[in-house]
Amino acid sequence: MSTPPDRRTRKRLATRLGISNIATRLFLDRGFDNVTVDEIAPAADGGRMTVFNHFPRKEDMFFDRDEELRQLLRATLLQRDPGVAPIEALRLLAHRLVEEQSPYVRFSTASQGFVKTIEASETLKARARAIRDEIAQVVADALAESTGKKAVDADARLAASLLLATWTVALIHGHQTFRQKRNAGEARAAFLAVIDKGTAGLTVALAGTAYIRAATVP
Amino acid sequence: MSTPPDRRTRKRLATRLGISNIATRLFLDRGFDNVTVDEIAPAADGGRMTVFNHFPRKEDMFFDRDEELRQLLRATLLQRDPGVAPIEALRLLAHRLVEEQSPYVRFSTASQGFVKTIEASETLKARARAIRDEIAQVVADALAESTGKKAVDADARLAASLLLATWTVALIHGHQTFRQKRNAGEARAAFLAVIDKGTAGLTVALAGTAYIRAATVP
DNA sequence: ACATTTTATGTACTGAGTACATATTTGGAT
DNA sequence: ATCCAAATATGTACTCAGTACATAAAATGT
Numbered sequence: 001m002s003t004p005p006d007r008r009t010r011k012r013l014a015t016r017l018g019i020s021n022i023a024t025r026l027f028l029d030r031g032f033d034n035v036t037v038d039e040i041a042p043a044a045d046g047g048r049m050t051v052f053n054h055f056p057r058k059e060d061m062f063f064d065r066d067e068e069l070r071q072l073l074r075a076t077l078l079q080r081d082p083g084v085a086p087i088e089a090l091r092l093l094a095h096r097l098v099e100e101q102s103p104y105v106r107f108s109t110a111s112q113g114f115v116k117t118i119e120a121s122e123t124l125k126a127r128a129r130a131i132r133d134e135i136a137q138v139v140a141d142a143l144a145e146s147t148g149k150k151a152v153d154a155d156a157r158l159a160a161s162l163l164l165a166t167w168t169v170a171l172i173h174g175h176q177t178f179r180q181k182r183n184a185g186e187a188r189a190a191f192l193a194v195i196d197k198g199t200a201g202l203t204v205a206l207a208g209t210a211y212i213r214a215a216t217v218p
Numbered sequence: 219m220s221t222p223p224d225r226r227t228r229k230r231l232a233t234r235l236g237i238s239n240i241a242t243r244l245f246l247d248r249g250f251d252n253v254t255v256d257e258i259a260p261a262a263d264g265g266r267m268t269v270f271n272h273f274p275r276k277e278d279m280f281f282d283r284d285e286e287l288r289q290l291l292r293a294t295l296l297q298r299d300p301g302v303a304p305i306e307a308l309r310l311l312a313h314r315l316v317e318e319q320s321p322y323v324r325f326s327t328a329s330q331g332f333v334k335t336i337e338a339s340e341t342l343k344a345r346a347r348a349i350r351d352e353i354a355q356v357v358a359d360a361l362a363e364s365t366g367k368k369a370v371d372a373d374a375r376l377a378a379s380l381l382l383a384t385w386t387v388a389l390i391h392g393h394q395t396f397r398q399k400r401n402a403g404e405a406r407a408a409f410l411a412v413i414d415k416g417t418a419g420l421t422v423a424l425a426g427t428a429y430i431r432a433a434t435v436p
Numbered sequence: 437a438c439a440t441t442t443t444a445t446g447t448a449c450t451g452a453g454t455a456c457a458t459a460t461t462t463g464g465a466t
Numbered sequence: 467a468t469c470c471a472a473a474t475a476t477g478t479a480c481t482c483a484g485t486a487c488a489t490a491a492a493a494t495g496t
Contacts (some may be wrong), residue, residue: 012443018492036482047445058483097400120346130340130346154412161383169379173372194372197426205419226473233475254451265476276452383440 005163016054019044023051023061028113032062032121059127062117066131069104070138077142085212086143090163091199095217096172098188105171107178115175136164147210159202159211222418223237234272237262241269246331250280250339277345280335284349287322295360304361307418308381309316312388316406323389325396325405327343333393354382365428377429384416 005013024042026035037058041048057063073090080089097105118124140160144152174191178184203212219414223231240262244253255276259266275281291308298307315323315345358378362370392409423431 006494008442011493015444037484038482041445049445049447050443052484053444056484065346087240125382126344130344133347153274155410157390158384158387158412158416161387162380165379166376169376170374172375190372194376196393198376198423201420201425206424207419210416224463229462230474255453256451259476267476267478270453271475274453333482 015046015050018050018118019046020064023055027062028117032058032117034181057127059123062124063127063131065103066134070135072104073135073139073141077139077146080146085203086146086157087163087199087203087206087212089197090139090167094195095168098192103218105174105188105191107174107184107191109139110180112175132164132168136160139163140147140212141213149210155206155209156211159206159209162202166195166202169193170198233264233268237264237269237272238279241273242282245265250335250342258423264334275345277341279346280342281349283321284352288353290322291353292360293357295357295364298364303421304364305381305417305421305424305430306378308357308385309413312385312413314411316410323392323406323409325392325402330393330397350382350386354378357381361429367428369391373424373427374429377424377427380420380423381416384413384420386418387414403413 008099023040038050041051076093077086140156141154144156170191173194174187177190178187206212241258257268259269294307294311295304338345358370358374388409391412392405395408396405424430
């Protein structure tokens with residue numbers, strides 16, 4: 001699925017990763033808005049246009065993993081056990097990611113740095129919201145598809161939006177708990193508590209729709 | 219509550235409104251990104267710096283009513299009948315706004331223009347999302363306050379986020395229905411259907427929390 | 437080694453937003 | 467009316483992200 005890197009693509013990806021790493025380091029250290037592209041380029045040992053070649057927007061250097069997450073959610077919904085409802089599949093995913101210490105649900109001093117950097121920049125917050133909406137769209141599509149609907153309807157959109165809202169609040173709560181208790185275990189528990197509570201709630205809330213039943217494409 | 223306009227403020231507000239009106243007209247006609255501030259200023263018979271004086275961001279000229287909506291929601295939650303649960307109060311508000319033909323829930327060819335203009339611009343979409351998040355924050359605060367909590371906790375945040383997600387999807391669905399059927403009545407019905415369905419769902423979903431009971435500050 | 441395609445990078449421009457200075461207007465005081 | 471102080475309008479000059487377009491420097495296949 002992702003193992004055909006000839007030399008060209010390897011080099012390209014290396015350049016890209018180099019820029020992204022250097023830039024992210026700078027953003028974390030000094031704040032997104034206090035780092036200019038004209039600084040990043042030489043720091044990454046390249047030209048300014050090379051940066052824009054790989055990253056059309058400055059934020060793209062910071063958010064360089066969102067496509068992965070989209071794929072993960074899509075795959076989770078579409079390739080789930082037919083006996084498991086979509087909502088439940090996502091709940092299980094949350095638990096699995098926590099167990100695997102996935103970067104998406106990590107609560108640590110390092111991740112706090114990311115959170116703080118995002119919170120400090122309107123641009124980064126905007127991009128984070130955009131990603132959230134894009135993911136909601138992906139989930140809505142996957143929900144509709146996995147329950148055999150032709151197009152995304154209001155039900156699918158609502159279910160997806162409610163799910164994403166739950167995840168977002170769960171993440172916020174996890175990070176807040178970590179900030180207060182300085183304890184990753186408690187933070188993970190707090191995150192999962194919101195996920196579980198939200199899932200339980202949504203399960204009854206959406207009982208009339210297909211997204212809590214274990215329906216699959218016929 | 220809002221009637222102390224001496225001449226100075228009156229003039230200031232007039233200038234502000236003039237700029238906002240002209241700018242919005244231009245945005246609707248030609249698209250947000252195809253209108254420059256250097257065009258708006260002379261069109262509004264003023265200097266470029268005057269525009270930035272009143273509107274720090276270009277988007278502010280387009281979204282010039284969001285504070286009203288925040289106030290409306292806050293007031294609805296805080297000044298509601300003690301016998302009515304917060305969630306129900308918001309449902310009733312939705313019905314009332316529809317009945318009053320409030321601009322916030324209007325479905326017309328004119329409002330389609332606004333929607334299309336927003337959809338066509340990444341900047342405007344970003345701002346719309348930001349406003350949504352700010353409103354969720356306001357609702358979370360009001361929920362916490364109206365149920366006598368000292369600070370916003372995960373429950374309040376979750377309830378507010380779920381509510382806002384429901385409203386957003388309801389609005390999208392209303393607009394989509396209008397676009398397809400070209401019928402304001404059907405669009406309003408579609409909007410309210412999502413609101414009612416969502417409210418019913420959230421009522422059972424959040425049954426454990428205080429936001430569906432009719433609790434008020436002691 | 438050569439031609440072709442990709443990738444890296446330079447130059448010059450546009451347009452939003454900011455810092456700072458200046459003018460103009462307004463409300464109130466004499 | 468006249469003058470003063472605060473608020474408001476506007477000009478000048480700058481920074482920085484992002485774009486259009488051109489060119490150089492690999493890399494790949496023949």
